Amino acid sequence: MTTTPATPAVPVRRLDRLLFGDNQFFGVNHMSEEKARSQQLRFQRIDSVMSVLDAARDEGINTFMCTTHDRVAEICDIVRANPTAYPDMVFHPCMPYAHKYANAVTEDGFLGAIRRFMPDSGVVGAALKGTRSLAAKDVEGIATLLIDAELKMFEGLDTPVVWMQNVIVDLLLGLGFLDAFRIFADHVRSRHGAEPGFITMNLPQLLDALETVGVENPLVCSNINKLGFRMSGGVEGYLDALERRPFRAVAMSVFASGAIPAEEAIEWACGLPNLESIVFGASSRSNIAHTARLVEQYWS
Known part of the structure; x- marks a missing residue:
């Protein structure tokens, strides 16, 4: 495959050490379905979500990954409507939200799903009428339009990084469709002035793929924890990548969904080379404050 250099990088902004995730708001817990259901019920009200985000901000955590x-759009509306209350709030959108598309295809079929999510434009209309764009499977054209549609909810907000979700990243890795990473990176940079980020469950393989298509010094988020929980290839391969490979690392699942005590997990993670940020989720003020204190203590 010919290496194609990506669009020149946008100005790099150093990430905060702690990023706040959203799994707890939407009933995602990799160890306990019961806890996931409980959290989903608790956060049905948007004011419950905002109270946790406000608690994170009180601890100096201003980046929401x-x-x-659809409910994130409600958060965006609240932040836009209250600029003095959220003057420095940063969003890191992660796309696509796979369940949303799966449900749409089930309800409306493939073409109906495209109509639902794509902007209403002449290009889209032509594609959906079966003209050359769709017949030729113009993946790049459709993909970039979908990116634009997904980012619409963040209009007017600070979005310095846009992430490709692991469910798509790892699917593309498996299919060998590596040019999709370059398409995503180029479009996020040129159209939205943001840095592209990639979330994966296979860090070493993704770094090889991004190097192949010319995405240099990429932002990559992956599970990184001392147990090897959901780390394809094992802990040693990840540690080797952190030591030797040119990329900006963000760690998720450092607690291995609760299997590692918080202090032990944070101390280990903060000692890793080349780690720029940790993303975590929590549903209580006390847990947020505890994590923030541990990172301040161990991240020298």
Whole structure:
């Protein structure tokens, strides 16, 4: 495959050490379905979500790494409507929200799903009428339009990084469709002035793929914890990548969904080379404050 250099990088902004995730708001817990259901019920009210985000901000955690779930649009509306209350809030959109598309295809079929999510434009209309764009499977054209549609909810907000979700990243890795990473990176940079980020469950393989298509010094978020929980290839491969490979690392699942005590997990993670940020989720003020204190203590 010919290496194609990506669009020149946008100005790099150093990430905060702690990023706040959104799994707890939408009933995602990798160890306990019961806890996931409980959290989903608790956060049905948007004011319950905002109270936790406000608690994170009280601890100096201003970056919200979130999916493009429909309810995130409500959060965006609140932040836009209250600029003095959220003057420095940063969003890191993660896309696509796979369940949203799966449900749409089930309800409306493939073409109906495209109509639902794509902007209403002449290009889209032509594609959906079966003209050359769709017949030729113009993946790049459709993909970039979908990116634009997903980012619409964040209009007017600070979005310095846009992430490709692991469910898509790892699917593309498996299919060998590596040019999709370059398409995503180029479009996020050129159209939205943001840095592209990639979330994966296979860090070493993704770094090889991004190097192949010319995405240099990428932002990559992956599970990184001392137990090897959901780390394809094992802990040693990840540690080797952190030591030797040129990329900006963000760690998720450092607690291995609660299997590692918080202090032990944070102390280990903060000692890793080349780690720029940790993303975590929590549903209580006390847990947020505890994590923030541990990171301040161990991240020298």
